[in-house]
Amino acid sequence: MKEKIWCIIRPNLENGEILNIGIMGTGFFVSENKFVTAHHLLNESVFVKNKLYNNDYIILQNILGNRIKIDLHNNINYYPDKDLTSIVFDEKFEYFEMEENVNKNEEVKNLGFPSAHIKDLFSIKNNKFNINKVVEQNGNILEVINNFSSRSNDVNIEKKKVIVTNYASFIGFSGGPLLNKKGKAIGMMSMLVPKGNDNLSGKVLAISICEIV
Incomplete structure (x- = not known):
């Protein structure tokens, strides 16, 4: 995977x-x-x-x-x-199967490359660099919102279906897949929920896969 x-x-x-x-x-x-x-x-x-x-x-x-x-x-x-x-692309690559149906409290995980750990994730030698590991986060779906809008820093989402997890995230995970326990992509990692959104503030938000395909 x-x-x-x-x-x-x-x-x-x-x-x-x-x-x-x-x-x-x-x-x-x-x-x-x-x-x-x-x-x-x-x-x-x-x-x-x-x-x-x-x-x-x-x-x-x-x-x-x-x-x-x-x-x-x-x-x-x-x-x-x-x-x-x-x-x-013209070339073919391995891809994730997708699942549009999601439920509150469902187990999820996301994978990516938090930039704060760049020294652990990468090694560079003779103008070549290698990825040493992929970092994983785990949790559950806290909320599914069908018409979410937000203007926060460099992210401007307009009335899209989103999935909010019960955990926070870090710079570098953005853009990666949010996966269900079967390993299917249910969303794409986007941003932290801005302050003022009740119990969702500070939790990570993913754009639903149905908005992407």
Whole structure:
């Protein structure tokens, strides 16, 4: 299963060589050629060079060492109203089966690459880097909301079905799959519920898979 989890990596380049990297988040395939992740981490701005990153492409890599380079020439579609970016490839990849039916209190887990643990997750040697592990979080569904809207920092969700878990999450997990106990994708990790939302504040929210396919 963990080979189906892709880390989204922004490289800092000098003369074509990778000096260092930053973990942007996580993504996964929902069909043999359609990749999805969160819009707030993968959008047009990440292909623009800045003081920290001298890059014109982004890297997708899984724990097996499979690597995909993407740039603005790829077939990328942005859906900010559901915090979604999708990329369609010509090649075929392993993907997660999906399940749209979910229930409150159902056991769930998510997998990804928390950026705070970058030194443990990655090793770089001779301009090559390896993913050492994929991190897993576990819990239950706290709430399913059919018409959720939120404008919080860089995430703007408009009247979408979402799944709220009973646990918090960390930077780097965004864009990864929320899985049921059968290992099927029921959602895509998005954001923490903003303050002021009763007992849901601070819990992690996933966009329902029915909004993604």
